[in-house]
Amino acid sequence: MRVPRPAGRGRMKLAARCRVATEAPAFGMVVFCVILLNAALMGVETYSGLAADYQRLLRTAEQCCLALFSLEMLLRVGAFADRPKAFFRDPWNLFDLAVVASAFVPFVRENTTLLRLLRLARVLRTARFLPHLRILLIAVGRSLPGTASFLFVGGLVLYVYAMVGWVCFAESDPGHYGSVGRAMLTLFLLTTLDGLTDAVRAGLQISRLSIVYYASYALLASFVLVNVLIGVVLNSLDEAREIEDAANRDRKQPGPPPAAGPDGDVRDRIATARRALDEIEASLPAPDGRPSRHLETSHSGS
Known part of the structure; x- marks a missing residue:
């Protein structure tokens, strides 16, 4: 056919x-x-x-x-x-x-x-x-949902501490805590711990309880939340590596050889099917009970 x-x-x-x-x-x-x-x-x-x-x-x-x-x-x-x-x-x-x-x-x-x-x-x-750069970019994209949640929690913490700072330090330090916006900006800059020493000294001149305010904020904002963000990024980085490995496996999946072309691939399948049919035919007995011609040939050769 x-x-x-x-x-x-x-x-x-x-x-x-x-x-x-x-x-x-x-x-x-x-x-x-x-x-x-x-x-x-x-x-x-x-x-x-x-x-x-x-x-x-x-x-x-x-x-x-x-x-x-x-x-x-x-x-x-x-x-x-x-x-x-x-x-x-x-x-x-x-x-x-x-x-x-x-x-x-x-x-x-x-x-x-x-x-x-x-x-x-x-x-x-x-x-x-650059595979490593590609993994990093994928990780950044995967970390966006987790980063959005982190920003919401961080903004909430920043707002609460800014309101507390406005209540406690607005009259004595209006340049940094005169409004909730200034207080949030001051606390945001303190997240990197840069200038925290000067802020603590200025707060001690107002009240000794200010050390609790700054210490709790530094512990929560600069250590806990930052470590949570690092965890989100590392988790996204692992997911990006898995995605990249899966993509590489898909690219390396074997396919029909380019040089053979579609006709060569079809011919190979037909030849394989014919060999399988010959083996089945050789294993079946002849209609009169005698061995098939393939078996007779093998016995005569032996």
Whole structure:
């Protein structure tokens, strides 16, 4: 029976060739160098004298960087030509595509501020080529929900202590505790323990009980809450490592060899099925009770 040719043969060949190009170490190194060059060009543009003298050269270099980034994205999209949905499931692919494609949007190209911000966002694409940096960025994103809860608790503690400080020190130290806003700012700066010694000395001149106020705040805000935040970040870092390991395992899953193509893979499966059928046929007796021809051949050979 003739096996029909599988559809999408051209897309699979295109994906295989693009995948070979994008997975080459030289490809990643070239893109990484272009990203660093783009960052250096942005730094040079901050010097008005250099920007005015080499304006044409800088613009040409920027256009070359954009062309290389566009070529890179075309190759990356082509590597997923046989499975387009997998390309959009990767957040880094979506981020790279948005950063590069936005440079061709008419409104963005005419807005100098937005264009510079998007060029600055290209520097973050170095995370694709630095696994440890990629893990840290994922950890930061994973820690945002826990950080929001931490900020709420920290703000609540800061507000309560600010109100207590306003009640106790507003008349004697209006510069730091004259209002709840000033008190919160003062206590927020004391979270780093910078200036705590001067604050304690000024408080002792008002009341000896101020030592309890500052000691309890330093213990709660600078030690307990900060350690809670560190725990949230470390937990998110472990989750980011697990996510990165899972993504690496998915990328390394074996698939059909690119050189064989879809026809070669189908032929291999047919050959395997035929060998299995031959083994089954050899193990069955003939209809007249005699051994099958495969068994007779094996006995005669022995």
